[in-house]
């Protein structure tokens with residue numbers, strides 16, 4: 001539909017004629033792995049040394065890499081694997097490499113499927129028992145005399161959603177392989193999953209452990225300057241904007257992903273406004289947009305009962321207490337005709353929501369009556385309403401909350 005000042009053809013025409021402020025957007029994606037990884041020589045060296053025995057046919061120790069989000073764990077692991085696989089290929093060394101992000105894979109079947117696929121072992125998309133896929137992997141490696149190196153990224157997801165059976169099998173694989181072996185590199189930014197692991201699996205996975213520290217603002221500046229040089233036309237991204245993006249990402253927790261996201265989104269904002277430069281103002285706008293998007297994503301992907309708890313907190317009036325949250329929650333469950341969770345589970349959900357920064361649960365003293373939590377919504381009610389109004393189950397309840405809120 002074209003109006004006086006809007007025509008889709010014009011947009012595309014402009015896009016064709018205009019030289020973009022971007023030189024190469026790809027390098028600003030957060031899964032892009034640059035040729036040069038700064039400030040990670042030590043980590044690269046340790047990972048490389050740990051897995052290098054594979055080059056003379058010995059089994060490398062399993063490794064566990066951890067550190068906060070955006071500290072370069074995935075980038076370093078993939079970088080070392082890709083260098084090693086080039087050498088292994090050129091010297092015809094019998095080793096195959098697999099990379100699986102267990103959060104993106106989702107199911108145990110998919111994790112094993114992706115390992116088999118990276119090892120060039122045919123396995124159907126669905127339908128086999130997990131034990132059958134294991135058998136095929138082990139038989140193929142033994143028969144073709146290939147060892148396997150496997151990166152299990154975001155391994156906490158696998159363990160928290162499916163327990164440690166699959167890891168147990170993988171860490172015990174060497175008992176079933178003859179002449180070849182399987183070694184693992186596990187990666188996580190969340191250490192709480194260790195509680196879900198059998199002690200034998202834990203000690204096997206953590207034969208070697210390596211911590212990735214957060215980046216400082218100065219380090220982030222170097223990392224960003226490089227990405228800006230590759231991603232933008234010369235002299236487009238101002239020095240002041242670069243400094244601000246590095247400082248903002250460092251203030252969070254030295255997160256390089258957030259730093260790169262800030263730069264990319266600031267560029268997109270400048271481009272949309274037809275600006276020739278990206279300055280501090282666009283970085284500030286980018287920060288707001290990223291935070292907003294993150295909250296919306298977090299809200300949208302909550303399980304149903306957590307969403308109901310958010311709505312229950314949103315509907316609190318003067319009586320701010322966990323009891324009042326539970327009352328609202330149980331009314332909402334009745335409206336939907338679904339069984340309620342126990343108060344204990346609801347209070348567990350409240351804790352999870354407070355860890356996500358959606359609800360605050362400040363504790364206040366009630367004198368002799370002990371202490372009580374005062375749940376409060378930390379995000380604008382308008383955001384909650386906007387997200388839940390698009391939810392096929394919840395959109396009716398949003399109206400109901402509106403009634404009892406105002």
Ligand SMILES: Nc1ncnc2c1ncn2[C@@H]1O[C@H](COP(=O)(O)OP(=O)(O)OP(=O)(O)O)[C@@H](O)[C@H]1O
Nearest residue numbers: 030032037038069070071072073074075189256257
């Ligand atoms: N040392 C570095 N030099 C250059 N770029 C880096 C460096 N470390 C991280 N990056 C970039 O920052 C982004 C995030 O890095 P990465 O994906 O490795 O983080 P991570 O530690 O795996 O985080 P998460 O725990 O969230 O998965 C990527 O775009 C990556 O290319």
Ligand SMILES: [Mg+2]
Nearest residue numbers: 073074075153
């Ligand atoms: Mg990662």
